Amino acid sequence: GCMIERLILKDFKSHKDSDIKFYPSLNVFLGEVGAGKTSVLEAISFALFGKYAGNVAKNELIRRGTKNAEISLVFSTNLDKYKVNRKIYSKKRQEAKLLILEESDWKLVVEGATAVSRSIEDLLDVDSATFLAATYASQSEIKEMLETQPGKRRERLDKLLGIDTYEKIWNNLGDVRTVVLDELTEAQEKASGFAILERQINNLNVHLKKNKQELKMLKSFLREIEGRLQPAKQQLNTLQNLEQRLGQLETQIKGKNNEIKNFSATLKSLKEKIEKTKASEKAFKKNKRFIQLEKDLEQEKRLIETVLQQKSILETFVKRDNDTLKEILKRRGKVESQLEALSVLESRLKTLKEEKELLPELKEKQADLEKKLNELKEEAVKAFTKIENQKRKAERVTELGECPTCLQIVPEGHKEKIRRETGKTVIKLKTEYDVIQKARNHVQKLMDDLKKKIELAMVADKKYARASGQIKMLKGCREEMTEINVRIEGIKSSIGKNRKKINEINETPETLMKVTEKLHSVSAKAEVAKKAEKQMAAKKDLEAMFLQDKGILNDLQLQLKELKSSFKETAEKYDPNKHRKQVNAVEILQKNQAKTTEGIERLKKSIEEDVSRIKLDEKQLKEKGKAWKQVKKLKKESAILEILRKSLREVVQPVMRKNNVLKVSHVFQGFYQELSNDNIDYAAIDEEGNIDVTRNGEPSPVNSLSGGETTCAALALRLAICSSLTKNQLLLLDEPTIHLDELYRAKLREFLGSHNFEQLIVVTHDNTFDSLPAHIFKVEKRRGKSVVSSYGFEGGA
Ligand SMILES: Nc1ncnc2c1ncn2[C@@H]1O[C@H](COP(=O)(O)OP(=O)(O)O)[C@@H](O)[C@H]1O
Ligand SMILES: [Mg+2]
Known part of the structure; x- marks a missing residue:
C-alpha cells in the first residue's frame, strides 16, 4: 500500500518551517x-494530487x-x-517534480504539476477523486x-476494491470482439x-472449346485455298511474261522506225550537200581572178598608210624645230643687251683709270703733312712747359x-723783381705758343x-676693279652672238x-x-571564190x-x-481477256487467304x-x-x-464483488458493534x-440515525473499507470526534488503540487522545506560526 514517510513544509499556510516524520x-x-x-x-493531499477538498485559491496556500x-x-x-516537490508561487505557475530513490540517489521521474499528479495516480492505481474520497475524510x-x-457508494466501493478492473477487461474484450467481427464479415465476403x-471459369472453358473447333475449320480452309492458289499463280505468270514480251517488241519496233527515219533524213541532207558542190565549181571559175587582185590592192593600201605615218613624224619634227628656234631667239635678245652693257663699261673704265692713278701722289703728300704736324705738336708742348716753369x-x-x-732763400726785394721778370717772360712765351698753335x-x-681726295681715289680704284671684272665676263657674248646666228x-x-x-x-x-x-568591191567577189573552193574540197568526204x-x-x-514478224507470232499466243480473268481469280484467292x-x-x-485467364x-x-476455413x-x-x-460480467465480476463486499460488510458490522453504544444486532x-x-432488535434505516450515530456508523464503514482494501490501506481522519459525546469518544480511543x-493519521x-498507544505530534502556534513537535510513541511506552 501507500505509506506517508516525511512531510516538509515551508511557508505553507501557517507553517513556516515544519519537518514531520510519519510512522506506520x-x-x-x-x-x-x-x-x-x-x-x-x-x-x-496537495502534494500527491495538487488539490484538496475542492478548489483553493493558491494565494491562500502561501503564508x-x-x-x-x-x-x-x-x-x-x-x-x-518516491518524493514529490511542489513549489507554489503567487504570480507564477506551480513547479512540480516527482523523484524516485535509486541506490540512495533521488532521480527525476517527471516534471510539471499535471504530469506529476497523473504519474502518482498511476503509481497508486487509483484516480485522485476516489483516493481522496476514501482516504481523506475531512472534518x-x-x-x-x-x-x-x-x-x-457502490461505484466507489468497486474502484477501491478493484472490482472496476473487470469492467475495464469487459470493455477491452468488446473492442477485440468488434475487430474479430469486422474481419469475419470481410472473410465471408x-x-x-x-x-x-x-x-466465370466455366464460361471461359465453353468459349475456349468453341474457339478451338473454329480454328480447326479455318486451318483446313486455308490449306484448300493455298492448294488452288499455286497453279493459278503459275498460269498468271506465263500470261504476264507474254504481255511483257509484246510490250518490249512494240517499243523495239518503235525505236527501229525512229532510227530509220533519222538515217533517211541524214542521207537526204548529204545528197543535198553533194548537189551543192557542182554550183561551187562554177562560182570558183568565175571569181578566181579576184583573189589575186585583192592581194595587190591590199599591198598598195599598206604602202600609202606607211607614207601617212611618215607625215605625222615630219610634223613632230617641224614642231620641235620651231620650239628650238623660239628659245634661240630669246637667247639672242639677252646677248644683245649684254653687248650694249659691255660698250658702256669700256668707255667708263677710261675715266676710272685716270682717277685711280692719282692715289700714290696723294699718299706721299699726306705723309709729308703728318711729319710737319708732329713737329709742330712737339714745339707746342715745349713752349707750354716753359710757361708752366715760369x-x-x-x-x-x-x-x-x-x-x-x-x-x-730769396730776399723780399728780389722777389718782386723775379715776379716781374717772370711775368714778362710768360707773356713772350705765350705769343710764341699761339704762333705754333696757328700753324x-x-x-x-x-x-x-x-x-x-684720297678716299675718292680709293673708291675709283675699287670701281675700276669691278668694271674690269665685268668686262672680262661679258667678253664671250660677242662670239656667242655669231654662233647663234649660224644656228x-x-x-x-x-x-x-x-x-x-x-x-x-x-x-x-x-x-x-x-x-x-576598189578593194571593198573586189573582196566580196574574192570571198565567194574562196568559199566555193572550200566546198569543192569537201565533196569527196561527203560521197x-x-x-x-x-x-x-x-x-x-x-x-x-524481223521484229515485226516475231511480234505477230507472240500476239497470236497472248489473249488479253484470259489474262484479265486470271488476275481476278488470283486476287480473290489471295484475299481469302x-x-x-x-x-x-x-x-x-x-x-x-482464355487459357491464361x-x-x-x-x-x-x-x-x-482457405477462405472458408x-x-x-x-x-x-x-x-x-x-x-x-458474458462470464466476466455475469459470473466473475458479481462473484468478486459479492466476496469483497461481503468481507467489508462483515468487518463493518464488527467495527460498528465495537464503536456504537447501542446494541447493533445486524x-x-x-x-x-x-x-x-x-x-436494539429493530431495523433502523441509515438516514434515520442521529448525528453522533451517523458519525459512528460512517467511521465504522470507513475503517472497515480501509482495513479490507487490497491497494492503499491509508486513512487520514480530520477531527473524527466532532459529533461524538464522551462515551463515543472513549469507545473510539479504545478502538483505535x-x-x-x-x-492511520488522525x-x-x-x-484525551494523547494516552493512545501511538506516535503523538503536538501542533501549536508560536508568534502566529505553526510549530509541530513529535513526542515519540506515547501511551504504550
Ligand atoms: N495563508 C495563510 N497564512 C498564514 N496563516 C494562515 C493562512 N491560511 C490559514 N492560516 C491560519 O491557519 C490556521 C488554520 O489552520 P488549520 O490547520 O485549519 O487549524 P486547525 O489546527 O484548527 O486544523 C488559522 O489560524 C489561519 O488563520
Ligand atoms: Mg482543523
Whole structure:
C-alpha cells in the first residue's frame, strides 16, 4: 500500500518551517483549534494530487507575508520510495517534480504539476477523486460515505476494491470482439466471391472449346485455298511474261522506225550537200581572178598608210624645230643687251683709270703733312712747359721765398723783381705758343682736305676693279652672238625642207580613198571564190559518208522486218481477256487467304488469353478452402470472446464483488458493534451499496440515525473499507470526534488503540487522545506560526 514517510513544509499556510516524520500504524496530531493541524493533512493531499477538498485559491496556500510556499512529501509504495516537490508561487505557475530513490540517489521521474499528479495516480492505481474520497475524510465529510446514494457508494466501493478492473477487461474484450467481427464479415465476403469465380471459369472453358473447333475449320480452309492458289499463280505468270514480251517488241519496233527515219533524213541532207558542190565549181571559175587582185590592192593600201605615218613624224619634227628656234631667239635678245652693257663699261673704265692713278701722289703728300704736324705738336708742348716753369718759379718765390733753380732763400726785394721778370717772360712765351698753335691748325686743315681726295681715289680704284671684272665676263657674248646666228640659219632651212615634204604628202589621202573603195568591191567577189573552193574540197568526204550510211539503213530495215514478224507470232499466243480473268481469280484467292490467316491469328490469341485467364482463376480458386476455413475460425473466436465477456460480467465480476463486499460488510458490522453504544444486532452493506442496520432488535434505516450515530456508523464503514482494501490501506481522519459525546469518544480511543492499521493519521483537538498507544505530534502556534513537535510513541511506552 501507500505509506506517508516525511512531510516538509515551508511557508505553507501557517507553517513556516515544519519537518514531520510519519510512522506506520497510528499517528495522532494534537492541538488547539486553529493551530495548523488540518493544514498538515491538506499538505499531504496537495502534494500527491495538487488539490484538496475542492478548489483553493493558491494565494491562500502561501503564508501571508511571503511569496512562495514549498511542500516536499516522501512516500513509499510496495516497491519503491518516491518524493514529490511542489513549489507554489503567487504570480507564477506551480513547479512540480516527482523523484524516485535509486541506490540512495533521488532521480527525476517527471516534471510539471499535471504530469506529476497523473504519474502518482498511476503509481497508486487509483484516480485522485476516489483516493481522496476514501482516504481523506475531512472534518465535515466523515459522514459523507454514509449519506451518499447507494449507487455512488457502490461505484466507489468497486474502484477501491478493484472490482472496476473487470469492467475495464469487459470493455477491452468488446473492442477485440468488434475487430474479430469486422474481419469475419470481410472473410465471408471474400469466400462467397469464389462462386462468381467458378461460374466465370466455366464460361471461359465453353468459349475456349468453341474457339478451338473454329480454328480447326479455318486451318483446313486455308490449306484448300493455298492448294488452288499455286497453279493459278503459275498460269498468271506465263500470261504476264507474254504481255511483257509484246510490250518490249512494240517499243523495239518503235525505236527501229525512229532510227530509220533519222538515217533517211541524214542521207537526204548529204545528197543535198553533194548537189551543192557542182554550183561551187562554177562560182570558183568565175571569181578566181579576184583573189589575186585583192592581194595587190591590199599591198598598195599598206604602202600609202606607211607614207601617212611618215607625215605625222615630219610634223613632230617641224614642231620641235620651231620650239628650238623660239628659245634661240630669246637667247639672242639677252646677248644683245649684254653687248650694249659691255660698250658702256669700256668707255667708263677710261675715266676710272685716270682717277685711280692719282692715289700714290696723294699718299706721299699726306705723309709729308703728318711729319710737319708732329713737329709742330712737339714745339707746342715745349713752349707750354716753359710757361708752366715760369709760373711755378713765381709761385715758389711768393710762397716760400725760395729760388726754384738754386733752392736758396730769396730776399723780399728780389722777389718782386723775379715776379716781374717772370711775368714778362710768360707773356713772350705765350705769343710764341699761339704762333705754333696757328700753324698746327693750318696744317691740320690741309690734312683733312687731302684725306677726302684720297678716299675718292680709293673708291675709283675699287670701281675700276669691278668694271674690269665685268668686262672680262661679258667678253664671250660677242662670239656667242655669231654662233647663234649660224644656228638660226640651219634650223630655218630644216623647217623649210620638212614643210615641203608634208605638203607633198597632203595630196595622198585622195589616192588612199580610191584604193580602199576598189578593194571593198573586189573582196566580196574574192570571198565567194574562196568559199566555193572550200566546198569543192569537201565533196569527196561527203560521197564516202553517203555510201556508208546507205549500207546501215539497209541493215536497219532488215532488223525491223524481223521484229515485226516475231511480234505477230507472240500476239497470236497472248489473249488479253484470259489474262484479265486470271488476275481476278488470283486476287480473290489471295484475299481469302489473308482473311483466313487473320482469323486464325485472332483465334489463337483469344485461345491464349482464355487459357491464361483460366489458369489465373483456377489459381485463385485454390484459395477458396482457405477462405472458408478463415470464416469458420473467426466465427469461433467471436463466439469465445462473447462467452468470455458474458462470464466476466455475469459470473466473475458479481462473484468478486459479492466476496469483497461481503468481507467489508462483515468487518463493518464488527467495527460498528465495537464503536456504537447501542446494541447493533445486524449491520451490512451489499453489492448494490445498500446499507442495512438492525439496532436494539429493530431495523433502523441509515438516514434515520442521529448525528453522533451517523458519525459512528460512517467511521465504522470507513475503517472497515480501509482495513479490507487490497491497494492503499491509508486513512487520514480530520477531527473524527466532532459529533461524538464522551462515551463515543472513549469507545473510539479504545478502538483505535486495539486495532492495527497499516497507516492511520488522525488529527484532533481532543487532548484525551494523547494516552493512545501511538506516535503523538503536538501542533501549536508560536508568534502566529505553526510549530509541530513529535513526542515519540506515547501511551504504550
Ligand atoms: N495563508 C495563510 N497564512 C498564514 N496563516 C494562515 C493562512 N491560511 C490559514 N492560516 C491560519 O491557519 C490556521 C488554520 O489552520 P488549520 O490547520 O485549519 O487549524 P486547525 O489546527 O484548527 O486544523 C488559522 O489560524 C489561519 O488563520
Ligand atoms: Mg482543523
